[in-house]
Structures are given as C-alpha cells and as structure tokens.
Amino acid sequence: MSKLLEIQELTRRYGPRRGVENISFALKEGEIVGLLGPNGCGKTTLIKLVMGLLQPDSGSVLIQGRVPREAHHLISYLPENTYLGEWMAMEEAFRIFGDFYADFDRAKAERMLGEFQLDSRQPLKTMSKGMQEKAHLALVMSRHVPLYILDEPMSGIDPAARQSILDGILQNYNPGSSLLLSTHLISDVEMLFDRVVFLDDGYVRLDRYVEDLRAEEGRSVDEYFRRLYAPAKGGVHAS
Amino acid sequence: MNHAFSYDVPIYLQIMEIFIGQILRGERARGDQMPAVREVAMIYGVNPNTVQRAFAEMDRLELTRSERTSGRFVVASDEMIRALRAEQSKEAIREFIGRQKALGMSCDETIDMIRKGWIDE
Numbered sequence: 001m002s003k004l005l006e007i008q009e010l011t012r013r014y015g016p017r018r019g020v021e022n023i024s025f026a027l028k029e030g031e032i033v034g035l036l037g038p039n040g041c042g043k044t045t046l047i048k049l050v051m052g053l054l055q056p057d058s059g060s061v062l063i064q065g066r067v068p069r070e071a072h073h074l075i076s077y078l079p080e081n082t083y084l085g086e087w088m089a090m091e092e093a094f095r096i097f098g099d100f101y102a103d104f105d106r107a108k109a110e111r112m113l114g115e116f117q118l119d120s121r122q123p124l125k126t127m128s129k130g131m132q133e134k135a136h137l138a139l140v141m142s143r144h145v146p147l148y149i150l151d152e153p154m155s156g157i158d159p160a161a162r163q164s165i166l167d168g169i170l171q172n173y174n175p176g177s178s179l180l181l182s183t184h185l186i187s188d189v190e191m192l193f194d195r196v197v198f199l200d201d202g203y204v205r206l207d208r209y210v211e212d213l214r215a216e217e218g219r220s221v222d223e224y225f226r227r228l229y230a231p232a233k234g235g236v237h238a239s
Numbered sequence: 240m241n242h243a244f245s246y247d248v249p250i251y252l253q254i255m256e257i258f259i260g261q262i263l264r265g266e267r268a269r270g271d272q273m274p275a276v277r278e279v280a281m282i283y284g285v286n287p288n289t290v291q292r293a294f295a296e297m298d299r300l301e302l303t304r305s306e307r308t309s310g311r312f313v314v315a316s317d318e319m320i321r322a323l324r325a326e327q328s329k330e331a332i333r334e335f336i337g338r339q340k341a342l343g344m345s346c347d348e349t350i351d352m353i354r355k356g357w358i359d360e
Binding site for chain 2: 030031032063094115131163166167170171190191192193194211215218219220221225
C-alpha cells in the first residue's frame with residue numbers, strides 16, 4: 001500500500017499556545033484511521049493544516065505528493081461546523097456540490113439521504129443536529145475521492161443517530177479510499193478503525209494498529225486510553 | 240445485525256470464530272460460496288480490512304479458498320472439520336474440568352451432572 005497522506009514534523013502554534021507540535025504520520029491507501037484525543041488536543045488544527053485552511057509554522061503536508069492548496073480535488077471534508085446556509089435545503093446543497101465538484105455523485109447523495117430518511121426539500125434550519133449531520137455526511141461521502149476527512153461527525157448526537165452515521169460511513173466510502181475520522185468518543189467507533197493516532201496536548205502520544213493493540217494489551221482501545229489517562233488526571237502532567 | 244463483539248480481543252479472530260462455527264455445524268458446506276468481504280463488513284459493522292484479514296487467515300488454514308474471478312468458497316474436508324471440532328471440543332472440556340475442580344467436584348459427580356443437564360437442555 002502506498003502513502004496517500006504524509007505529514008512530516010508539522011508544527012503550528014497560536015502565539016504562545018500550542019496547536020500541534022512536531023507531528024509526523026502517514027496514511028496508506030485504503031486505511032481507516034481514527035484521530036483521537038480529548039477536546040483541545042489539536043485534532044481540528046491538524047485537520048485544518050491538512051486541508052490548507054491553516055498554514056504551518058514548520059513541517060510539511062503532502063497528499064499524493066501535492067501540497068494542500070493543490071489537493072482540494074483529492075479530499076472530501078466534513079468540517080466540525082457547518083458551512084451550508086441554514087436556510088438551505090439539500091436540493092440546493094446538491095446543486096452547489098455538483099457545480100463545484102466534478103466528482104460529486106448526485107444519485108449517490110440522494111440514495112444516502114433516502115437511507116437516512118431525510119427529505120431533500122427540508123431546510124437545514126428545521127432539522128435536528130443529528131439530521132443535519134447525516135445530511136452533511138451524504139454530501140461529503142458522495143464525492144469520489146481518495147481521501148475522506150471527517151471532523152467529529154458524531155459529537156452532540158444521540159447514540160441511535162451515531163450508529164446510523166457509522167453505518168452510513170461504512171457503507172458509502174469507496175473501498176481503496178482512505179478515511180481520517182476525528183472523534184473524542186472512542187467506544188462507539190473503535191470497530192471502524194484500522195489504526196488510531198492519539199493526540200495529547202498537540203503531540204502524537206500513540207500511533208498503533210487497533211487489532212495489534214487488542215492482541216497485545218488484551219484491552220479495547222477505549223479501555224486502553226482510559227487507563228493511559230488515569231494517572232495524568234492526578235496532576236502530574238508531563239508536557 | 241448486532242453481533243456482540245468483545246472489543247478487548249482482536250475482532251478478526253471473532254469473525255473467524257463465527258464463520259468457522261458455521262462450517263463446523265455444517266451450515267456452510269464444502270463448495271458453498273462465502274459472502275463478500277464488504278457485505279460481511281456492513282452486516283457486522285466492522286472495518287472491511289478486518290474481515291479481509293479473517294478470511295485470509297481462513298484461506299491460510301485451508302478452510303476456504305479464494306478463486307480470483309468467482310469468489311471465495313468453503314473447501315474444508317470432512318477430515319479437517321472432524322479434527323477442528325475435536326480440537327475445539329477438547330479445549331472447551333479442559334476449561335470446564337478446571338472450573339469443576341475449582342468447585343471441588345469429582346469426576347463422577349460432574350459426569351452425573353452433565354447427564355442430567357444434557358437431558359434438561
């Protein structure tokens with residue numbers, strides 16, 4: 001498997017505050033990787049750097065050998081916060097995506113919306129948070145690209161909707177494409193991942209294949225991280 | 240489908256267990272086609288690469304074989320099935336004996352209990 005995304009020694013600070021600090025990791029073709037860690041650990045900063053929405057202080061990001069600003073056609077991105085007008089219905093969103101992206105598969109988006117039992121004429125503002133998240137996911141997963149990046153697709157959503165979002169991801173990503181999914185909820189999604197990269201205060205604390213972790217530690221990924229974090233809560237926090 | 244996986248054991252081993260169990264019970268016979276990796280991934284809600292690993296491992300054990308064009312088929316011989324069943328049964332019994340001993344049960348008492356329990360089941 002060749003490298004699809006390569007991040008090398010990436011650092012970005014916000015003034016004196018740490019964003020991400022000397023991060024290196026690569027994503028292979030066909031891999032589903034979980035970007036994990038508590039809120040504020042640098043997940044969204046890292047994703048924005050990969051998307052070219054933030055510039056690094058140092059280090060590099062390459063997507064199939066291209067820098068982020070030349071790689072927009074290679075990545076489909078679900079941001080943490082919506083960029084669609086809330087007056088908008090999915091019909092309009094589909095039209096915009098169709099105009100904007102040659103790789104957008106409208107039939108697939110409509111099928112996904114149907115699977116989620118959503119109406120393409122309903123304005124987003126009248127939808128619940130879970131419904132909006134599903135509608136966004138239908139848009140993002142309906143582009144044919146080598147890399148999908150989903151930033152916290154399940155936060156603030158009830159468990160039933162979470163499960164249906166997970167199923168939607170699993171059924172609709174193209175085999176052979178890669179997926180980077182950030183979340184602070186581990187137990188719900190650990191079945192999805194090949195590998196997890198755990199960020200802690202801007203650093204990569206752990207980068208490991210989940211099946212190896214289960215075999216070698218005899219623990220679930222969720223439980224492993226809980227234990228990893230238990231001592232840090234005592235106040236002795238290594239920086 | 241909601242199969243209860245234990246997250247603290249590699250998932251591919253648990254998927255192997257499901258399909259090997261089906262072969263041992265004769266629910267999937269020699270010559271039957273195995274479902275596609277992607278289909279199994281969707282049914283159980285797991286990563287397709289995990290299913291691929293489980294199936295590759297079953298190929299390696301020569302329980303199944305992947306034909307390049309037509310899919311993957313059960314190829315386990317009766318002899319292999321008998322051997323595998325005996326091996327798994329032996330392992331289950333060893334565990335069981337250990338637990339009975341820990342309870343202070345004798346062999347005769349245990350066998351008695353098994354006979355009664357077997358009929359009640």
